[in-house]
Structures are given as C-alpha cells and as structure tokens.
Amino acid sequence: MRILTPADISLAPLPAEGGEAPMQSRVVQGGLPLQARVDGLVLEAAFECRGFHLLFTTDDVPQEDLLHITLFDGQWQPLDAATIGGAYTTGRFSLIGLEGEHTVRFRFIGDTDWSVEILPSPGFRMPLVSEPRGVTRALGFSRHFVVRGDPQPQGR
Secondary structure: OEEOOOOOEEEEEOOOOOOOOOOEEEEEEOOEEEEEEEEOOEEEEEEEEOOEEEEEEEOOOOOOOOEEEEEEOOOOOEEEEEEEOOOOOOOOOEEEEEEOOOEEEEEOOOOOEEEEEEEEEEEEOOOOOOOOOOEEOOOOOEEEEEEEOOOOOOOO
C-alpha cells in the first residue's frame, strides 16, 4: 500500500443542488477530473493498494463531521463505502500510519485507534451487526474492506 499525495489525488466539490451546501466531490487524478464521486469535501488521505484506491474524506461540518471511506477499483468504479460518525459527534482525522500491506490505522472519533483493512476478495458481512459502533454502510451482505475500532462514548 502506498500513500497518495495531493499531486496524485485531490477533490473538486460539486455544485450544490437547491441552494444547499455541496457534500459531494469529484475525484481529480493528476489534475484531471474523473467521473468518480465521493461523499465529503475534504480529502483527508488517499492510498493505492493492488490497483485499488482507498479515499478518506470529511464533510467539513464543525461539531458533526463524518468520515467517509470509499474504495474504488482500478477504473474508479466504487466497490465499497462506509461512514464513521453521527449527529453531535466531533471527529478530527489523524493518520497513524500503514500496518502491513493492506491496513491503514487512524484516529477519528471515540478516543480510539481505528483501522481499515482491504480484503483480498469480497468478504461476507452481516448487516447491522458486523460493524463497530458509529460505523454505517449501505445494506448488503458483502464488503471489500473491514473497519475496526472500539469507540468510547463522548462525554457531555
């Protein structure tokens, strides 16, 4: 796995619909806009692993920032996505580093270290029970990456 630089990958926020703030961005690779889109406005980190691209993005909303994790194939088609965070949770992304060839470690919410491991092939997941507290995904029975963490409740 290798870390991609802002010269490799960046984001271009998409125009808002109906006067709302934009919450999606177009992926830009080497200065050229792609058709690929991600939730979020700020690119926190990007990685390349076995031809896949793993992007970490946030919404840039104080007091309710969400971390969006999106995995794309080599043609920039989305394979998997997850979101960490929720209403009234504050998070700040901090990259800890790479662990082995397929895992990224970071901090965001819940006073815990999080990790994302890219699987060698799609794995089974049980909706609603396969994810740590604070992690959401679209309904489905497979995943291309595993999110691990043990977030602690935020104090009031």
